[in-house]
Amino acid sequence: xxxxxxxxxxxxxxxxxxxxxxxxxxxxxxxxxxxxxxxxxxxxxxxxxxxxxxxxxxxxxxxxxxxxxxxxxxxxxxxxxxxxxxxxxxxxxxxxxxxxxxxxxxxxxxxxxxxxxxxxxxxxxxxxxxxxxxxxxxxxxxxxxxxxxxxxxxxxxxxxxxxxxxx
Amino acid sequence: xxxxxxxxxxxxxxxxxxxxxxxxxxxxxxxxxxxxxxxxxxxxxxxxxxxxxxxxxxxxxxxxxxxxxxxxxxxxxxxxxxxxxxxxxxxxxxxxxxxxxxxxxxxxxxxxxxxxxxxxxxxxxxxxxxxxxxxxxxxxxxxxxxxxxxxxxxxxxxxxxxxxxxxxxxxxxxxxxxxxxx
Numbered sequence: 001x002x003x004x005x006x007x008x009x010x011x012x013x014x015x016x017x018x019x020x021x022x023x024x025x026x027x028x029x030x031x032x033x034x035x036x037x038x039x040x041x042x043x044x045x046x047x048x049x050x051x052x053x054x055x056x057x058x059x060x061x062x063x064x065x066x067x068x069x070x071x072x073x074x075x076x077x078x079x080x081x082x083x084x085x086x087x088x089x090x091x092x093x094x095x096x097x098x099x100x101x102x103x104x105x106x107x108x109x110x111x112x113x114x115x116x117x118x119x120x121x122x123x124x125x126x127x128x129x130x131x132x133x134x135x136x137x138x139x140x141x142x143x144x145x146x147x148x149x150x151x152x153x154x155x156x157x158x159x160x161x162x163x164x165x166x167x
Numbered sequence: 168x169x170x171x172x173x174x175x176x177x178x179x180x181x182x183x184x185x186x187x188x189x190x191x192x193x194x195x196x197x198x199x200x201x202x203x204x205x206x207x208x209x210x211x212x213x214x215x216x217x218x219x220x221x222x223x224x225x226x227x228x229x230x231x232x233x234x235x236x237x238x239x240x241x242x243x244x245x246x247x248x249x250x251x252x253x254x255x256x257x258x259x260x261x262x263x264x265x266x267x268x269x270x271x272x273x274x275x276x277x278x279x280x281x282x283x284x285x286x287x288x289x290x291x292x293x294x295x296x297x298x299x300x301x302x303x304x305x306x307x308x309x310x311x312x313x314x315x316x317x318x319x320x321x322x323x324x325x326x327x328x329x330x331x332x333x334x335x336x337x338x339x340x341x342x343x344x345x346x347x348x349x
Contacts, residue, residue, distance in 0.1 A: 061312065067231050069306050099231055151324055154311035156169065 016119040016131055016144045023048075023135045024117040028105040029088040036081075036103055039139070045078040045165055047158055048133040050120045052149060054086045054094040054104070062130070062152040067100050069155050076162040081105055084128055085112050122149070134161040169309035169322035175223050180252045182213065183221030188343035189336055192223040192317040194305040197240060197259045198233035198266055199313040206260040208329045212336060219340050224256060226301040227313050235266040237298065242271040244294035245285050251278045319343075 027037040082104040091104040115121040120131035130147040143161035147153035195202040228236035246255030316323040
């Protein structure tokens with residue numbers, strides 16, 4: 001357990017993986033019986049959005065916002081992946097209800113294992129932090145950001161990071 | 168601190184004087200129930216602060232969640248092109264429960280606007296670029312849902328219930344009047 005730190009919101013999640021770090025590879029289910037690996041997106045920029053839980057309230061919701069602004073990410077050829085500790089069936093229901101146009105990955109078993117690897121697990125609550133990563137086309141983290149858990153970080157930081165990537 | 172990337176300009180829809188002590192920018196969606204709830208709160212603020220507050224509304228239609236949001240935004244812009252933006256903005260929020268093509272026609276008639284011109288504008292997406300530009304600018308500025316407010320150019324992450332907004336706008340008015348006295 002960390003005691004005093006300059007990033008109080010980091011609390012017991014350790015520290016987010018920093019820019020310049022190779023993004024840890026993972027394979028996670030995104031729908032019942034279907035899995036997806038980060039390495040499938042090599043050659044493209046990837047946005048990894050860790051978030052606490054499916055089904056947070058509608059209009060102010062980060063996932064809903066990203067679904068809306070997906071075309072702005074796609075202008076950079078980037079792929080967005082959402083990750084939470086919810087199970088694949090939960091993601092499926094959530095995706096269908098909200099008509100999501102990107103994959104939600106289930107960091108469900110072992111719970112939060114990928115979040116832990118990225119320094120984005122919130123042990124005390126058993127959920128992922130609200131953390132963002134932009135990974136370049138070579139699989140290296142170019143930018144990371146830990147948002148206070150109750151604040152939807154929006155997408156300005158992601159877009160700035162995508163802009164700075166070498167084409 | 169997340170800042171407004173697109174400064175308020177003559178292209179914006181603004182109520183209140185340009186030299187008001189405080190400018191409140193809302194990124195909103197006519198179909199969003201939260202924006203509907205914020206609408207009378209903003210009205211009360213405007214009444215309270217009078218010419219010390221300038222209010223700017225920019226479009227942020229969440230079209231994936233709200234199928235009527237885009238057409239409603241374009242209808243307000245159409246009215247704006249004919250000098251009736253705020254009238255339409257208000258009517259749309261006041262009739263938020265029944266947004267649809269029929270309502271837009273009805274409201275346009277009420278405001279004395281040509282309804283065939285509105286139909287054509289919506290069909291051709293005449294104001295779609297304008298709405299998109301608001302949206303993209305909002306994304307760049309860190310709009311993180313609707314409504315998102317910016318108070319004198321800084322994103323306001325607190326509660327937008329009346330007492331809280333009253334307090335922060337009041338503080339901003341105070342700060343502004345002190346800085347001009349100096």
